[in-house]
Amino acid sequence: MKLDILVFAAHPDDAELSCSGTIATHVKKGYKVGIVELTQGEMGTRGTVQIRQQEAAASSEILGISARENLMFPDALFENTSVYQMKVVEAIRKYQPKIILANAPSDRHPDHGRASELVRDAVFMAGLAKLETYHNGEQQAPWRPENLYFYIQSMPLTPDFVVDITDEWETKMQAIKAFKSQFFDPNSDEPDTYISSPEFLQMIEARAREFGHVIRVAYGEGFIKDRYIGVRDLGDLI
Secondary structure (H helix, E strand, O other): OOOEEEEOOOOOOOHHHHHHHHHHHHHOOOOOOEEEEEOOOOOOOOOOHHHHHHHHHHHHHHHHOOOOEEEEEEEOOOOOOOEEEEEHHHHHHHHHOOEEOOOOOOOOOHHHHHHHHHHHHHHHHHOOOOOEEEEEEEEEOOOOOEEEEEEEEOOOOOOOOEEHHHHHHHHHHHHHHOOOOOOOOOOOOHHHOOOOOOOHHHHHHHHHHHHHOOOOOOOHHHHHHHEOOOOOOOOOOO
């Protein structure tokens, strides 16, 4: 399946927390969007792998994405090495996206920064004609996306651009809350974590409001560029 946008995420729920408003906005515009998770989040304190899979499926339906898969790298233990790079290259060549979104270059969780570097390197490698990969027994053609952007996560990084997600803010919150094992639930008896407090979701809203305020809209999501951003028409800018 050829996608317009492919979102890589170190863990289930990374995409929902960081760029699901952007995902939903582009799905509504007719873009085909997919999510590839690197790990199953098995080191997470709350929930189980099976529960996270069910939650990811529920979120996918809310967002209306065209594809979602998990590469099942070891949570907290994967590295930016050729073994893992090749798996990401295979996914890029499989979906042939024009745009890739990836984890923040640095963040509170070390997996996020590693995933960012891993995807960045794999994006380059995916375009190498002499690098052979196979899917379902067939050799894949080289493919290099047109653009790579990194979404902002827990740490307050400065964005290079902000996407207006005002119309899809409620969709974003529904997608996040689909991962109900991970976030605030007054009826849960699981251990408290950094992301399970009500303050964490309040931070998500506050940041979206802050980013939105800067571009004079209600809600926004921030991204960091991999290279200079080109503009053909100044009228397209907010």
